[in-house]
Amino acid sequence: MRAELHLEDGTVFAGESFGASRPAAGEVVFNTGMVGYPETLTDPSYAGQILACTYPLIGNYGVPPGGSAGEAGLSPWFESARIHVRGLVVASLSRTYSHWSAGRSLEAWLKAEGIPGITGIDTRALTRRLRERGTMMGKILVDGADVPLEDPNAQNLVAGVSVGAPEHYPSGGPLRCVVVDFGAKSNIIRSLTRRGVSVLRVPWNYDWTHEEADGVVLSNGPGDPRMCAEAIDVLRRGMDREIPVMGICLGHQLLALAAGGETYKMRFGHRSQNQPCLQVGSRRCYVTSQNHGYAVDERTLGAEWEPWFFNANDGTNEGIRHRSRPFRSVQFHPEATPGPSDTDGFFDSFIQVMAHDGQAA
Numbered sequence: 001m002r003a004e005l006h007l008e009d010g011t012v013f014a015g016e017s018f019g020a021s022r023p024a025a026g027e028v029v030f031n032t033g034m035v036g037y038p039e040t041l042t043d044p045s046y047a048g049q050i051l052a053c054t055y056p057l058i059g060n061y062g063v064p065p066g067g068s069a070g071e072a073g074l075s076p077w078f079e080s081a082r083i084h085v086r087g088l089v090v091a092s093l094s095r096t097y098s099h100w101s102a103g104r105s106l107e108a109w110l111k112a113e114g115i116p117g118i119t120g121i122d123t124r125a126l127t128r129r130l131r132e133r134g135t136m137m138g139k140i141l142v143d144g145a146d147v148p149l150e151d152p153n154a155q156n157l158v159a160g161v162s163v164g165a166p167e168h169y170p171s172g173g174p175l176r177c178v179v180v181d182f183g184a185k186s187n188i189i190r191s192l193t194r195r196g197v198s199v200l201r202v203p204w205n206y207d208w209t210h211e212e213a214d215g216v217v218l219s220n221g222p223g224d225p226r227m228c229a230e231a232i233d234v235l236r237r238g239m240d241r242e243i244p245v246m247g248i249c250l251g252h253q254l255l256a257l258a259a260g261g262e263t264y265k266m267r268f269g270h271r272s273q274n275q276p277c278l279q280v281g282s283r284r285c286y287v288t289s290q291n292h293g294y295a296v297d298e299r300t301l302g303a304e305w306e307p308w309f310f311n312a313n314d315g316t317n318e319g320i321r322h323r324s325r326p327f328r329s330v331q332f333h334p335e336a337t338p339g340p341s342d343t344d345g346f347f348d349s350f351i352q353v354m355a356h357d358g359q360a361a
């Protein structure tokens with residue numbers, strides 16, 4: 001069946017439909033990862049977006065069992081219970097697959113979840129256009145069926161991907177952490193519980209300031225951080241308690257906004273598994289997994305804050321720390337999944353801060 005990808009600048013890419021036979025509109029972005037499409041497609045940070053994969057062959061190892069909408073629990077194969085992209089763009093779709101963990105094809109998974117895809121287009125040309133002109137709105141049209149263009153960043157995307165009520169994940173350990181769910185990847189929860197930290201996962205606008213906890217993690221999530229005004233107000237009040245806070249991705253941006261800083265939309269963002277990040281004041285470089293379209297302007301932060309990491313490719317801020325209080329955040333994903341495990345130890349570091357009553361270890 002014929003399909004087309006339309007960009008807001010009038011560019012049209014013609015290809016073949018796969019997955020669900022329906023149109024979809026959103027923000028067109030690209031990811032340069034070679035593997036990990038089950039984890040990537042279920043990452044809530046992609047809500048509202050049409051994802052283009054730059055790696056040319058997608059689907060050759062299939063999809064593990066499960067991963068269907070509405071499933072509960074923390075599957076080791078997926079980062080949430082459903083696909084969050086609005087559409088998928090690939091150069092070459094593999095309709096046959098081979099892997100010991102596979103339970104079905106990528107095409108069958110997309111069809112079951114109602115997600116349209118387009119294959120057979122030049123994703124190199126698409127990526128170059130997005131890099132040169134910046135991220136654009138677009139739409140996938142299937143067999144002539146049309147939909148209007150839509151800017152998902154004009155909505156509070158976080159409200160649609162956060163949990164609806166608090167959830168408990170006991171571990172039996174002495175420490176307890178609140179995870180504010182702005183679209184949290186499941187491996188954030190797993191990274192804490194397997195270290196013996198019990199987790200209370202709360203909705204994005206939940207007032208966690210009355211909770212008894214040793215620390216607070218602000219999760220990743222989709223869209224413009226300024227749409228989360230309620231969460232920023234709660235965070236400012238929570239910071240007055242001196243409870244240790246760690247932000248990840250969107251959580252990093254929200255911590256900066258709560259501290260009086262500013263964020264801005266990037267030209268085409270960072271969505272890959274190989275972003276090099278340098279630790280300020282050292283020559284140490286970490287290879288990181290990232291997925292974001294907004295960044296922190298560190299120049300707008302007060303003197304009590306210091307930059308912690310910066311991106312070796314474009315110099316953008318990748319982390320901040322308070323000079324005297326137990327607040328820190330990173331733009332990259334220390335839980336990775338998919339991606340390298342260079343920064344997995346940042347959870348250990350934060351747990352040490354929680355165990356020492358806010359004093360950095």
